[in-house]
Amino acid sequence: MDFLGFFQGQTGQAVLPVLIMVVIFYFMLYRPQKKQQKKRQVLLDSLKKGQKVLTIGGIHGEIVTLSEDTAVLRVAEKVEMTFARSAIAQVLGKDQK
Known part of the structure; x- marks a missing residue:
């Protein structure tokens, strides 16, 4: 049985919507969240004494x-x-301040 033949049967018809949902989940939720976490970690790693920050x-x-x-902050x-x-x-x- 070839790859396309699998999706023509009943099992393939049941698996295809699940596979599509997994792909949508990956591109809409998981991947953007990982990018945001990576960006936040870069921010936290780049902190230096003397920088003004917002908690x-x-x-x-x-x-x-x-x-x-x-981090110890001078607030006043x-x-x-x-x-x-x-x-x-x-x-x-x-x-900004």
Whole structure:
């Protein structure tokens, strides 16, 4: 039995919609999510002392110290807060604060 002959039988007719759903799932959900995770990991790996950042909770601050798992942010004069490194949502540009 050849490949196209398989899809002409009853078994092939049942498998084809499932196969199409898997392909759609891959291109619509899985692949974009992986790209977004990779982009986020690059952002977290590129953090440096002195950068102004925004946390997922909406707190603006400047990175004072970094470790593998945590980041200490200066949120006001003489006020420093420790966050999980993964809590940083974005790096702010020079024109943002």
